Amino acid sequence: MPEVILEAVDLKYSYPDGTNALRKVCLQVEKGERLAILGSNGAGKSTLFMQFNGIYRPNSGCIKYQGRDITYSNKALIELRKKVGIVFQDPDSQLFSASVYQDISFGPLNLGLSEEIVAARVKQALIDTETTDLVDKPTHLLSYGQKKRVSIAGVLAMEPEVIIFDEPTAGLDPRHALEFMQLLKKLRDSGKTIIISTHDVDLAYSFSDRIAIMCSGEIIGHGEPSELFLQSDLIQRADLALPWLIEMHSELVKKGWLPPSTPLPKTKEDLLRNIPPKSDQQSA
Amino acid sequence: MINIDCYAYSNNLRTVHPVEKSLFAMSTMVVCLTSTTVITPLIVLAFMAGGIIIRAGIPIRVFLNLMFVPLSFLFISVLTIAFSISTNPSGFWLAQTIKGLTIGIHYPDLITAIHLFLKSLGAVSCLYFLALTTPITEIITVLHKMKVPVIITELMVLIYRFIFVFMETATTIRRAQSSRLGYVSMKSSYRSLSRLFTSLLGKVFVKSQELYNAMAARCYTGEIKVLTKKYPISFRNYILIIVFELPLILLNLLGRS
Ligand SMILES: Nc1ncnc2c1ncn2[C@@H]1O[C@H](COP(=O)(O)OP(=O)(O)O)[C@@H](O)[C@H]1O
Ligand SMILES: [Mg+2]
Numbered sequence: 155m156p157e158v159i160l161e162a163v164d165l166k167y168s169y170p171d172g173t174n175a176l177r178k179v180c181l182q183v184e185k186g187e188r189l190a191i192l193g194s195n196g197a198g199k200s201t202l203f204m205q206f207n208g209i210y211r212p213n214s215g216c217i218k219y220q221g222r223d224i225t226y227s228n229k230a231l232i233e234l235r236k237k238v239g240i241v242f243q244d245p246d247s248q249l250f251s252a253s254v255y256q257d258i259s260f261g262p263l264n265l266g267l268s269e270e271i272v273a274a275r276v277k278q279a280l281i282d283t284e285t286t287d288l289v290d291k292p293t294h295l296l297s298y299g300q301k302k303r304v305s306i307a308g309v310l311a312m313e314p315e316v317i318i319f320d321e322p323t324a325g326l327d328p329r330h331a332l333e334f335m336q337l338l339k340k341l342r343d344s345g346k347t348i349i350i351s352t353h354d355v356d357l358a359y360s361f362s363d364r365i366a367i368m369c370s371g372e373i374i375g376h377g378e379p380s381e382l383f384l385q386s387d388l389i390q391r392a393d394l395a396l397p398w399l400i401e402m403h404s405e406l407v408k409k410g411w412l413p414p415s416t417p418l419p420k421t422k423e424d425l426l427r428n429i430p431p432k433s434d435q436q437s438a
Numbered sequence: 439m440i441n442i443d444c445y446a447y448s449n450n451l452r453t454v455h456p457v458e459k460s461l462f463a464m465s466t467m468v469v470c471l472t473s474t475t476v477i478t479p480l481i482v483l484a485f486m487a488g489g490i491i492i493r494a495g496i497p498i499r500v501f502l503n504l505m506f507v508p509l510s511f512l513f514i515s516v517l518t519i520a521f522s523i524s525t526n527p528s529g530f531w532l533a534q535t536i537k538g539l540t541i542g543i544h545y546p547d548l549i550t551a552i553h554l555f556l557k558s559l560g561a562v563s564c565l566y567f568l569a570l571t572t573p574i575t576e577i578i579t580v581l582h583k584m585k586v587p588v589i590i591t592e593l594m595v596l597i598y599r600f601i602f603v604f605m606e607t608a609t610t611i612r613r614a615q616s617s618r619l620g621y622v623s624m625k626s627s628y629r630s631l632s633r634l635f636t637s638l639l640g641k642v643f644v645k646s647q648e649l650y651n652a653m654a655a656r657c658y659t660g661e662i663k664v665l666t667k668k669y670p671i672s673f674r675n676y677i678l679i680i681v682f683e684l685p686l687i688l689l690n691l692l693g694r695s
Contacts, residue, residue: 209651228659235657242655246606247648251664252599253575259665264657272665289667292447292573294602312656 157220159185159347160238160316164215165205175201176212177371183316183349188342190358190379191351193368194393199351200243202368203318206349207240236265239314243321245301252292254285254304261312272311279307282337298325306334316347323357335361359383359397360421367392380418399425441500442566446573449494455669456576457583460568462679467564469686470557474693476549478686479556485682486563494571501566508562512555520551574598579666592662600645607641608634 160183167176175198183189191199204210205217208224208231217224217234224234239261242248251257258279262272280286283303293301302325309317323331338348338361352358358365359379366376369392375382383389383400399419406412412428419425451459470482490496523541527533533542568577575595582591611634615621620630650658 204651207655209654232657232659235655240655242648242652244648246603247645248652250599250649250653250662251575251595252602253573253664253666255667256575256595256664260653260658260663261656263663263665264659269665276665290447290452292443292575292602293599294606295444295447308656 156184156187158182158218159220160206161218161221162202162205162215163218165202165212165217166214167201167205167210167212169201175371176205178215179368179371179373181366181373181376183347184364185347186342186345187347187363188338188361189347189349190362190365191349191368192353192355192358192365192392192394193351194353196370197368197392198371199368200320201371203240203320203349203351206316206318207238208234236312237314238316238318239309239312240318241306241309241320241322243324245298245305248305248308249293249301252294254289254291254293254296257293257304258308258311261308265312275311275313276307279311282310282340283307284333299327299330302326303330303334306337310341314346316349317341319348319350321352322350323352323354353394355383355389355394355397356399359399367394369393380420403428442504442569443574445494445496445500445570449496449571451489451494451571453669454571454675455671456572456580458672458675458679459572460577460580462675462682463564463568465679465683466686467561469683469690470560470564473553473557473560473686473690475689476553476556478689479553479560481686482560483556483563486560486567490563490567490570494567496570501570504566504570505559505563508558512558516551516555519554520548522547576666588661595662595664596649603645604638604642607645608638611637 162179162181165176165179168174179198179202181202191202193199201210205212208217208226211226219234219237224230249257251260255276258276259272262275263269267275280289283306285300285303285307288296288300288304293304296304302322306319306322323334326334335357338350342348350358350361362379364376365379365382366373367382367388368374374392375385375388380400383396386396389396399422402425403412403416403419406429407414407416411430416428419428466482466486470479473479473482487501490501491498520543521541522544523539524530525538525540527535527540529544530540530542531545531548533540535541575598578591578594578598581594582588615630615634619626621627653662
């Protein structure tokens with residue numbers, strides 16, 4: 155039985171203007187897993203993340219960290235935020251300083267670490283996000299993707315247990331999106347729990363150990379990617395598409411190019427490997 | 439304004455310790471403002487121009503353009519000091535009498551005016567030296583070290599950052615409006631501009647809320663603590679500053695007595 159690190163229990167939240175953003179969300183996040191929250195725009199992903207970090211307080215229901223309720227006292231909130239880091243969608247609202255170096259050092263200094271340790275952590279975060287050569291530039295002269303990587307570095311430097319990324323690859327070019335995925339792999343290998351939100355089904359499919367599908371403020375389904383994407387009614391209800399890998403695979407099975415027993419491909423390489431050479435087809 | 443900001447991040451004196459640059463600029467400015475002869479401001483002007491153009495590598499054109507900014511303003515104020523109008527035509531160094539009124543220049547006034555002009559220009563060049571070689575974020579750090587109240591330095595950090603965020607937002611909105619012919623006539627320009635301000639105000643509100651949330655998420659508890667990059671301290675620079683300032687200070691003192 156894997157350990158549950160973060161949990162939302164019957165979470166309800168509506169914004170002051172009356173928008174019912176979360177209508178009863180139950181979600182368990184297991185320690186060390188890569189969880190993707192999949193949902194179209196306005197499904198409530200960002201709102202849910204704000205709850206995980208204690209920024210918004212639910213109207214009813216609760217957030218549990220390692221089995222214990224969050225009490226929303228200042229001390230408890232700080233403790234939670236040390237463990238659960240969040241990279242926001244818009245880097246412009248996360249970077250508060252014009253200096254890259256100052257911004258990244260902000261989080262770890264708030265943890266009460268000594269200046270030497272903070273300096274070392276900042277250096278490592280700069281390396282991990284490939285932003286070392288941006289350190290002398292002001293944040294307002296960076297491109298969107300560069301700002302995004304700096305804001306990621308600002309959270310990595312705090313070394314939280316759980317890292318939440320809100321729409322991390324939106325606005326990144328393919329090379330940096332790929333590098334970001336590799337960074338995620340590295341983080342997971344070092345034992346971190348990772349939650350990302352996205353509406354990119356291909357990304358969610360290849361990235362995650364588990365997917366939760368969100369639609370109008372509710373989690374309407376969760377499970378392993380390959381199981382979940384076979385429930386096409388669920389996918390349709392959430393206004394999502396199928397990953398191209400699965401679509402391609404089922405088409406190949408339907409037209410007889412692949413035996414129905416072929417396992418679902420997880421990557422492009424898997425799919426290509428599954429397809430038999432032409433000569434085999436003719437001789438068969 | 440934006441230009442100055444860009445050069446501050448990419449000049450050849452970028453790696454010099456900000457305290458050394460601030461000390462140099464500020465002490466020179468004080469020396470220049472307290473000068474008693476026109477020689478000091480001239481020396482200051484020459485050194486600052488040299489520092490900005492040769493050492494920092496800022497293009498001459500940029501420096502001259504910047505120096506022209508206060509020039510017209512200075513000129514007008516200096517003229518009012520140099521010229522005087524009087525009914526008594528005696529004592530003028532250069533004068534023109536029309537219908538019993540004499541307009542002209544007294545010699546001591548002329549000297550005062552020229553001195554004031556050069557002093558101001560020298561002081562401005564010191565400020566430009568600092569602004570062109572040192573990013574605002576580092577100037578703020580220096581202020582912080584000088585025990586300027588935290589509330590002021592923190593506000594400076596946030597305001598400086600948000601000037602650029604809002605400028606970008608405003609540019610985006612304006613571009614979107616122009617591309618839909620929002621500024622074709624006087625009337626539509628007024629309307630578009632007022633909408634730009636309204637929506638900018640809304641965005642300011644949302645952005646500031648988001649910023650607060652993002653800072654809270656990184657354990658913000660009311661005080662912005664940041665680490666600044668360490669710069670090597672150069673004793674050579676301190677000695678150079680002393681060697682440069684001392685003769686000028688002596689010159690000031692001699693001129694006074
Ligand atoms: N600050 C806010 N005030 C009022 N309503 C909001 C606010 N932020 C988001 N919403 C609304 O809450 C719903 C969920 O939004 P959000 O969590 O941002 O969705 P997602 O991140 O999945 O795109 C949307 O209907 C959105 O319009
Ligand atoms: Mg969102």
